Amino acid sequence: MKKLSTTFLLFVLLSFTPVDEAYAQSEVSNGYNPLSLRQVHESYLMWKRTLWRRVDLMEKQNKPFFAINRELSKVIIEAVQNGVLIPYSSDSVNDSNIMAREDFLTNIQQETFEEDDPFGGGFEEDDPFAAFEEDDPFAEEEVVEETGPVFIPNREFSIFEIKEDLYFDRVHSRIYFDIQxxxxxxxxxxxxxxxxxxxxxxxxxxxxxxxxxxSMPKEAIWYNERNIAQHKNLGDAFLLRLFKGIIVKVANADDIRVSELYSKSRKEGIMASFKVEQDLMEWEANLWEY
Incomplete structure (x- = not known):
């Protein structure tokens, strides 16, 4: 009887618990990163850093991501246009900064000049050398057709920035790169x-x-020019880290980039990025001493 009363009391308490609150509690105590492809509980993380890498797809090592008519940018842009991919306004990619599809399309449109813009072509009214044509009363009225927006070619978008977590998994005793x-x-x-x-x-x-x-095995490919029978899916290419990118930022309290720490010259900024990479590799080696 006592056991039955306890069960009934628990049922009553759960019945009056708000659904949203219960969901929020489970979400907070879940301990997993929803952006991670490889789900690891936070209690397994012994050490973690967040890195930003700049990837130039025009570089030789990155060209397989940028094959003609199979460009990474082409796959992404067409997916957003078709409504199957959600764009975000910042790399935090949370629900509060979802970018409207119209805003994305605006970002990939060519800039147009106003008619009165002296740098946009045409003549000004007070220009003595401007061409002057008299109105022809017998000329047919010219019909101006309205045209839609003109988009920037897909191959122009060749710079990408990868935000990723670098962490040491205490259970598997190794470092993982987790692209966010x-x-x-x-x-x-x-x-x-x-x-x-x-x-x-x-x-x-x-x-x-x-x-x-x-979902696009034939379109989203990493082009293997040495063996066209062994192309890879773009998703696998990222997981295998077949890209080359320099570290441009490491998470810090001032939220500044590596180049801002070494702003004397571009060369110093690039060398500093390689130094950060080497320090991380050295840190990984030192972790084995624990």
Whole structure:
């Protein structure tokens, strides 16, 4: 009887517990990162750092990600246009910064000049050398057709930034790289970039990209030019770390990049990135002493 009363009391308490609160509690105590492709409980993490890598797909080692008509940027852009991939406005890729599809399309459109823009072509009214044509009363009225937005070619988006966690799994006694998000940029030297600096387009969850790549085995490929019978899926290529990218930022309290620490010259910034990479490898070796 006492056992029955206890069971009934527990049932009553659970019945009056708000569903949202119960879900929130389970979500907080879950201990797993929803952005991770390889799910590892936080209690297994002995050490973790967050890194940002800049990947230039025009570099020789990264060319397989950028094969003609199979560009990584092409796969991503078409997926967003078709509504099967969600873009985000920052690399934190949480629900609070989901980018509207219209905003994404605006980011990949060519910039247009206003009619009165002196740098956009045409003549000004007070220009004495401007061409002047009289109105022809017998001329047919010219019909101006409205055209849709003109998009920047997919191959122009060749810069990507990878945000990843580097952690030591105490259970398996090894270091893992866990890609969290990938951001796409328009290079500063692109003909379609008037600002001259790299223009961020959008960020994407890597777990979403991985599932997208796996659903497109014939389109989303890492092109193996040495053996075309052994192309790899883009998702597998990222997991196998077939890309080459330099570290541009390590998580820090001031949220500054490596180049800002060594701003004297571009060469010093690049050397500093390699130094960070070497320090991480040395740290991994030292972990085996514990």
């Amino acid at each position: 998000s990938i951001s796409m940029y328009l290079p500063g030297d692109s003909f379609y970039n008037n600002s001259g600096v790299e223009k961020p387009v959008a960020s994407f969850r890597f777990i979403d990209l991985y599932n997208l790549f796996k």
